[in-house]
Amino acid sequence: MARIAVIGGTGALGRGLARRLIGAGHEVTIGSRSPEKARATATELDAAGSASVADAAEGKDVVIVAVPHASQQETLALIRDRVGHAVVVDTTVPLVPPKVMRVKLPAEGSAALQARAHLGPDVRLVTAFHNVSAHHLASDHAIDCDVLVFSDDVEARGIVADLCPGMGIRALSGGALANSAAAEALTSILIYMNRTYKADGAGIRFTNLSEAPGIP
Template identity: 40%
Template sequence: MSIETEINTIAIIGGTGKEGKGLAYRWVKAGYKVIIGSRNMEKAQIAVAELAEKLTDQEQKLLSGDENGAAVRQSQLAVLTVPYQFHKDILSSLKNDLAGKYLIDVTVPLVPPKVSTVQVPEEGSAALQAQMLLGEETTVISAFQNISFGLLLSDEKIECDVLVCGKNVEAREIGQKMVRATGLTAWDAGPLENSIVAEGFTSVLIRINKQAGTKNAGIQITNVPRD
């Protein structure tokens, strides 16, 4: 199955949650159509109504809600924002819907209660786990693991960078384009094997936040020309 490269509509699986709503907000502001996905249609509509309060009338027309599978089917690009403990189950249930699509996996493989200790899935990373489970018909991209939802929902310029991984240059370019649309700086961080660096770094940021009494610690790449 060929994959479409023109992204107009983004489906956010588990978009009723914190990170999903934050990304939806940023992409609607950038002019993309966004569908908030949920296991429950009513919950999706509530999330849409919450976000609508922060949007203009014109922007509200870009936002809708649906069940996860239906949302994915209407999109060219899906985004997974569900806690790691449900990662395999939700991907298995949406495998057919995700065939022929890009999937940005935002998952950090946190294993409570030790969330400030790096956990490595047996596949090597959550993104690799997703790619292995979904097979070649879906192109998995990994991004946004180090960006807190509070920053995404703010209207401030975010002084954090995003590492983007994917199996080939084309996948990483799509990922970087979607990152830039949120107002963030994107870096091509290489193949999905490298995703564990971004995924693991979140545990370090959680630790730093605890020590500093903050919520939004992030990373920036230095001493390289920025875009």
């Protein structure tokens, strides 16, 4: 079992991820800018504890960052000197409110490459969980959406992918960190489909794979 921080663990995505990780038996710390909210969420989910953003990031195996794009840079600056050898999992989707159904990737190419710039070259960085609906994470069923995991650090990518089956999620490697752009862009399409096709948390599945790991 891993020691995991979920920063932004009081938001819909962070809470959903924390809940599934706790259900899988991991030791989860809820991190938030608001100590009261972090404490309340930790109590509600029966998490191992709560902490400030910077403190939550210390002494962990995995640090998941689930904050809005507007808070990404500030959050990563708070943790970059605290995470040590932990794998940082950035979940950021670069939505541009109010036009969240329109793909508008940042000039750097992706929020993943922005995260790399904010964290510097030495932090172990993975991106994942861009496409999974918080609504489904809050349920108990296996999730009908593949999670793409991106990193230039193959070992780190495997560590994150290995967390997924216990969460009821199939993880697939999406390759290099730069490829995160595909999953980030897809999120706007999924939001669009939720409205256009009255979807109950639209997701994606990859087909015709003959060797897929981590099928829940």
